[in-house]
Amino acid sequence: MYDAIFIEEHDTPTVTFAFEYFLNDSMSAASSRGMPVVRVVPEAIVSECTVVETIDNAITAVFDDMVAALTKPLTADEKAPKPREPENPPRVVFKGNLEEVNRFFYQRGWTDGLPVIPPTEEAVAEMLAGTDLPADHLVEKLEPRLGKATVERIAINAVMAGCLPTCMPLLIAGVQALAASPVCGMMAASTGSFSPFWLVNGPVAKDVGVRSTYGATNPGDIANASIGRALGLITKNGRGVRKQIEDMGVLGNPGKYTWVAAENEENSPWEPFHVDCGFKKEDSAITLMFPQSFQQMMPFGTDDKGILATIVGSIVPARMGSFAVLLTPTNAGSLANGGWSKKAVKDYIVENTIVPDDYFSRLGLKADKPFDRGNVTGPGRGPKIFYPNPRDPDPARVFVFGGFGSWMGFIQGGPPPITRKVELPANWAQLIKKYKNVVPTYARY
């Protein structure tokens, strides 16, 4: 829709074909760019369809609508449109008991479906203790809606998600990452159901209690659970990306509730990921990726040869986007013991992940070019799956987290990772001391 608006702004009438289930999405996109009356012709072509007959029938059925959209005179609203979005709600938006607050928020589409902590003035004030920035400081405007992610609005969503104030520095850096590129907004809305994955590095991980060991991405830790959740709520309430309105993810992705881990730096044989990105080891940083998928594998063997064979033998040719292999400290240790640096592992993956010569012909496919914009494989391209390019010069990443064990994983999809430094408030030492005992203590049975 952005291109249609750009063309209309150049005094040229435009019509856009859009799949009928994408009308809300199309009009939200148009409104976000100040042109809520662009003409769209709904058709019955499912996203990514490649069946020529289906497309032919669907476009033939709406061809007259397309002609009309280019020739029918404008209405008064199309000449001078009225605002679509109601005025911004007041700062204090409701008063009620726990159930009523939750119902009010849920019915306005402001939650992820789970109950929220009521963001009272007092709770938000406590959350704001996690930053030195003033409450009205604008961190970012988030596309497509260009909602203002002020420090206070971040804190409100953080309270709802159950964050401790010590999460605020990570949330502020996370919002900066979410605004790093227009592609991030597209990831939130895409049919591909890309989910944010957040990797935390540096001392802040231990300070805040972001789990890096056994079950790092499992439920059960307040930091891992609430940081991703808060950033998901900010995506909804700041970015304005709501399910099946702007978020057109087809299968959906459970990672959108929360998907956060810290790198297991103390047990990794290599420098941490944020050092790979140019930060100092003593810096704290948060990294954002948008994987579509998470795959776990038992390696063919637990020595370096077995681990590397499992990686290059398990990456599928129909994959898309950025890639990271998830190694436990055990896996990483085995590779390091075999003499492998992290860079050598990445180079090995890029060089040796190939499609067998007869792969496509055995599937009955006659591809002579890449199948899609993201699937760069195909007989016309050569046997490799990874091709470093200006957009993604380092297409295979290595993250080390989890407990001591052999299971390993992949995450893949979306643009290259985005890393932002985490700035801590002056009272950080007192703050982490205040909340350090907020940890689960499990009784033995």
Place this chain on the structure above:
Amino acid sequence: MSADKAGASYEVLSPWAEADPKQLNGISPRLADLAGKKIGLLCNNKRAAPLILDVTERLLKERYPTCQTSRFNSRSFSVSSLEPDRKGEFEDWIKGVDAVVAAVGD
């Protein structure tokens, strides 16, 4: 409003981010007829998009034999948002057509 069993009630703040009011713009005047016009066909990089425009082009030329077409192929989801290096090329193309049919593949 009622208190819960513990007698608590909560005055809560809005999580919905404020947004600046937008300058709203209308769309361009339409054409009287497509006959004799040059219609731009804008194709993004989703794989249904070129197929949609193939059909559109065929039907346009069947109904309006004097109509001409011109394609512009985006390398991404959006030329104007994601391909700043092609902005001039895109604007030149727009100047050369009377109207545009866009296919976004979604």
